[in-house]
Amino acid sequence: MRHARRRIVRRAARLAAVGGLLIGGTMVTRAVASEPADAPAAPHTLARSAFGAGAGLVERLGSERTAGHWVGDDGRPVVAVTDEETAGSVRRAGATAKLVRHSMSELRSAASALRAAPRVTGTAWALDYRSNEVLVRGDSTVSGSDWSRLTGVTEGIGGFVRMERFQGTFTTRLNGAQPIRSTAGRCSAGFNVTDGTDDFILTAGHCGPTGSVWFGDDKGDREVGETVSGSFPGDDFSLVEYAGGKAGDSADVVAVGDGKGVRITGVGEAAVGQRVFRSGSTSGLRDGRVTALDATVNYPEGTVTGLIETDVCAEPGDSGGPMFSEGVALGVTSGGDGDCDKGGTTFFQPLPEAMEALGVRLIVAGQEDAARGAAASSPAPGTAAPGAAAPGAAASVPGSDGRTLLARLTDRRNVGPGLLVVAGSLVALAATRWIRAEHDRKAYRQQYSATWG
Secondary structure: OHHHHHHHHHHHHHHHHHHHHHHHHHHHHHHHHOOOOOOOOOOOOHHHHHHHHHHHHHHHHOOOOEEEEEEOOOOOEEEEEOOHHHHHHHHHOOOEEEEOOOOHHHHHHHHHHHHHOOOOOOEEEEEEOOOOEEEEEEOOOOOHHHHHHHHHHHHHHOOOEEEEEOOOOOEEOOOOOOEEEEOOEEEEOOEEEEOOOOEEEEEOHHHOOOOOEEEOOOOOOOEEEEEEEEEOOEOOEEEEEEOOOOOOOOOOEEEEEOOEEEEOOEEOOOOOOOEEEEEEOOOEEEEEEEEEEEEEEEEOOEEEEEEEEEOOOOOOOOOOOEEEEOOEEEEEEEEEOOEOOOEOOEEEEEHHHHHHHHOOEEOOOOHHHHOOOOOOOOOOOOOEOOOOOOOOOOEOOOOHHHOOHHHHHHOOOOOHHHHHHHHHHHHHHHHHHHHHHHHHHHHHHHHHHHHHO
């Protein structure tokens, strides 16, 4: 009886070891066949996935049956629809439908009527998809007569235009996250871009006209570059060509303060409801949500359209600084109201539109560099930190190379776990073989002794 139990135990152990070998081999095969854990991540986030799904539904269903889309609190796409049949199509596609009274065509028609009205400095409007309204705001500089005249225009449009007054002032944020200075004032470097031959800083257009020379210090001893093209008002973007023609090392990193940086992996469109980050030379790294798209702002310097509206704060000097989400570049800071003590509204120039108009592309992490991780980290000895280096200066953003061997081996996305299972199974299999051989030797000795005895 005892021998039978031993045989059962040994067989079970051998089967477990063989099973471990098969499982471990499968894990290794899958890890090798799939993307490595530290490979550069595609510029893809939950918000961007929801944005793409919502945008696709709106495009397919048309502007007469829909009224915009946004990312819900649960991360799913929400589409505003004007009838139950369209709502059913949205739900079958896996998105959330919200019934509204006014279509996108009506909202855009209202915005066009506002643009056609006499310009009132200190006002702004945007399409509020969630409330199905056009929100018109006026700052403290708008006179009573101008506000009354604008109110008359909105009353003629319809009851879906909402008017709001506030005590702040809409201003461009003149004065990256890295500071760049000229006779026009101080701005922040945005993103590094290239036309294939030369490298540039893409920043806000209101920072300075073509021909403005920018420096990286207060004394004007170190020239960064010169503004070679741009658009403001109307749009709000410009190109500063590097004095040396090249952006230098770590051109794909934007500074976020405290000697840290974020590696940029791609460019994308912003989505209403998306969490975003902004970095600037005055107020540093700040975060918030996208609240509206296609916003129009009547700055004292002129009117800018097609902006991204957010609840992220900004202050003078943050103009031109980068806005991004999970390593994906979205826009550069244009202007707004408030500050980072009381909060406020900040508008951004969308990056894809600016790059297309300027004929440039974003400088992003290379395959080898990005494999070290799109992360913020302390600089290596002997290099300048992204938070302290001037635009184009050398900066280091170490990634996963500093991880311990154990951490790499236990990462389930690597081959390490599979190799550990294989090794453990081999040890178990060898142990069962050794135990069986040892048992057989003892049995032979006992039989041999009994025979001679």
